[in-house]
Amino acid sequence: MRKTFITKMPDETGAFLTASRMIARAGVNITRVSYNKAVDVHTLFIDVSGTSEQIESVSKELEQCGYLSDNVSDANVILLEFKLRDRPGATIPILEIISQYNFNISYMSSQENGTDYQFFKMGLYVEEAGSISDFLEAVSKLCHVSIIQYDKIEKRLDNTVFYLSFANEIATKLSLTQDDTNDLIANANRIMQMMDERNQSPYKTFEYIGTFADCLIRYKGDKFHPRLSKITISNDITLHLIEPPCGSSIYVLENLKKEELLFVDSGFSCYREELLHVIHDLFPDFQKRTKDVFLTHVDMDHSGALDLFDHVYLSQSSYDNFVLEHEGKDNFRAMNHLNAPFCEIGIILSGYTPPPLDRLIVLNARPAEEDKPLSHIGTLDFDTLHFDVYEGNGGHVAGETVLVCQEYGLLFTGDIWINVDRLTPEQAEFNMLSPYLMTSVNVDSKKAAKTREEIQTLMSTGIWLVCGGHGGILDIS
16 A cells, blocks of 8 residues: 655654654655755655555554644745835845745846846745735835736746645645645645656646646536437447547447446546436436446546446456555556556546446456457357457556447447547547646557557458447448
């Protein structure tokens, strides 16, 4: 199990040594430490790895000695520009007022410009937002002051101030709990540290994360309007398609005679109630029906609402992924340390929780072969539809699966193959964010390309309906 402790330590010799001894006594390993004294001399991020019992022991010790932070301040950054007379001591009255309000200066910039004035820019770290109005009123009596836009493209303000403000802003928008807010801050800190170590500006990445959160919020409640369509497969079977503005396509095979439903994928957790409302409109007796779901792969935008169904059919590798999540360990995507903080942020923002293990049914009649782009692992029947189940080689993500019904020319591919030409504007905007939120949407792009090529060999002559993970159904003759 892994955990990030956001600690508040006294600014004195030996504070980290004391914490380290506590952690070592419990047999817990420290995997990462991050500290930035420029703004906050107390906050220290400590990532640890150990059993749940060991980590709980460390939590109690840190809390008892007052090191554990129960609440991260709702800090904000404000960038101001003061118009000051170009003469000795002009900044002193301003600095005295800043000191009175206990604001911390995280950025300063000024230089002569050939006039009688200098434009002095200051970034102020403000922990109590309510005090800024009184401060501005006080300094405006001394000089002209303007609030200017913070340029996020350049690394001007202190990183710690930036990611704390960023995380708290998103937490407010999504009404996150304090625990989720702390986790969001911890993972934002990881991203900031990774970017710093590679000498890359992190602000564009954080902009995309902010847009990701805004998109999820934008379509909540009565603003959730998925694109709906349906196709007749046979006299007894209809295929419905639900395409949310964010998240995976959700397919529903309906048996008109037996009142059975087989879903393919389930979308984001944060739209669980909205999806349930749409399903009840399509199938008013949904709760009385036999309702199962086939999962193409474990990504959170496909597996977020699996708890709605009686049984979840999936590959052995996908099952193993959910076991890891239940044990508090990294899932398959997060095993890449570059992806890990982005995965964790996605989980927090979308409200994802792993599905109940007792509803999962593994389809592997035989194991997948690692050296093959696609391996036949079993079958799945839905009334007269007989599906062959193939597992990919993990190019998109380990455990990825494909359903193929030769008789009816029906193919479900998950994200191995998507229909980019049929994305709605909302889907296109949201899907554009994915490559910027991870190193790649695929674990191995070369493998993913070979798997797509192999899928085409499964299609015999005739008309095929290719049902991808996003973008609607593709007709192929």
